[in-house]
Amino acid sequence: MGSKLRIRHETRVGYPSPASSSYNEVRMSPLTLPTQTVLDSRVVVSPGVPLWSYWDYWGTQVTFFDLSEPHTNLSVTATSLVETSAPEPLPVPPDRVEIAERSADSRLTEYLAATPRTTVAAELADRAREAAAGLDAHEAAAAVTELVRERVAYLPGSTGVYSGAQDAWDQQAGVCQDYAHLTAALLRAVGLPARYVSGYLHPHSEAPRDRSVDGESHAWVEYWAGDWIGQDPTNGTRPGESHVVVARGREYGDVPPHKGVYRGAAGEMPQVRVEFTRLG
CATH class of the missing domain: 3.10.620.30 (C8orf32 fold)
Known part of the structure; x- marks a missing residue:
């Protein structure tokens, strides 16, 4: 008997004065594996911009985007629905x-x-x-x-x-x-x-x-x-x-969840909130 979990991961960044541009990568999309199945996963960014994705060298799904217009705030929200199961018994290890x-x-x-x-x-x-x-x-x-x-x-x-x-x-x-x-x-x-x-x-x-x-x-x-x-x-x-x-x-x-660079004055530390809901 497994579990079904909804995960909402939100990161907010504020700048004391408008950042003229920024480039960001996020690693917040769960993987489908023998012990977990991703039923839904999406990333939403505000201000709204086009999103692209790729698989990095280590096998992680990376969502990336850039903001070319001045902005004083940035929020990234990743929402996933994942079905998980217990691990298999430990196998006999090689010498x-x-x-x-x-x-x-x-x-x-x-x-x-x-x-x-x-x-x-x-x-x-x-x-x-x-x-x-x-x-x-x-x-x-x-x-x-x-x-x-x-x-x-x-x-x-x-x-x-x-x-x-x-x-x-x-x-x-x-x-x-x-x-x-x-x-x-x-x-x-x-x-x-x-x-x-x-x-x-x-x-x-x-x-x-x-x-x-x-x-x-x-x-x-x-x-x-x-x-x-x-x-x-x-x-x-x-x-x-x-x-x-x-x-x-x-x-x-x-594997940082959020990595980025921006042009502008030094800002505050990102505010992060992760929320879990068990659905089954």
């Missing part, structure tokens, strides 16, 4: 030596390399390898996740969008983005290809049908063990019916 061999000469290599936000000190990488020593891939992933959860407390505002995995470890605090970056970094350190997942998590799994609740975007990881396996280090669970995948990449920099 970790086989995983290393198969990762060495394929696109999986990209998910083993450190990036600016997934770089950690050698001492921390060694600690992860010690925790995962002698374990199969699933056990190693669980050990790495537990290492992160024992160290890092969930504390909104403790980090910024440019913070990295080592920052979260050193200050022992972070948010879901930091949990995902740190877990991905340590999974790679133990030889498991890992990718950063951007999406949504319904905040109240038992919420009544047709009642809207406020939530946030969410981030977790997937590691490769013969197939891609999801792991939500923030909550210490496998992604389930309340998770909705939007984008995957090496780190946040590959």
Whole structure:
């Protein structure tokens, strides 16, 4: 028995004086996958302009647009209806030596390399390898996740969008983005290809049908063990019916929900609201 979720993701940007032009990309359209089916997805922009889309290198649907007329406000609203299901049982993983061999000469290599936000000190990488020593891939992933959860407390505002995995470890605090970056970094350190997942998590799994609740975007990881396996280090669970995948990449920099440039005076931070409604 699955779930049917409606997600409304709105981003508003205001400028102190008119921006003469802007160019924007948004990654807010969920993917259709074995565990989720997109029934409807649309992006609306105000001021109204033509929208285009493409699939990026990492397999994410990107909507892009530009505003060539002066404007003092910009709003982007993505609305999606997604049917989700529980994940399949964990498959028997290949031997970790086989995983290393198969990762060495394929696109999986990209998910083993450190990036600016997934770089950690050698001492921390060694600690992860010690925790995962002698374990199969699933056990190693669980050990790495537990290492992160024992160290890092969930504390909104403790980090910024440019913070990295080592920052979260050193200050022992972070948010879901930091949990995902740190877990991905340590999974790679133990030889498991890992990718950063951007999406949504319904905040109240038992919420009544047709009642809207406020939530946030969410981030977790997937590691490769013969197939891609999801792991939500923030909550210490496998992604389930309340998770909705939007984008995957090496780190946040590959999959930002909204990225843009504009010509004009410095503006305020974007105001973001995510609203969930369980329909079934």
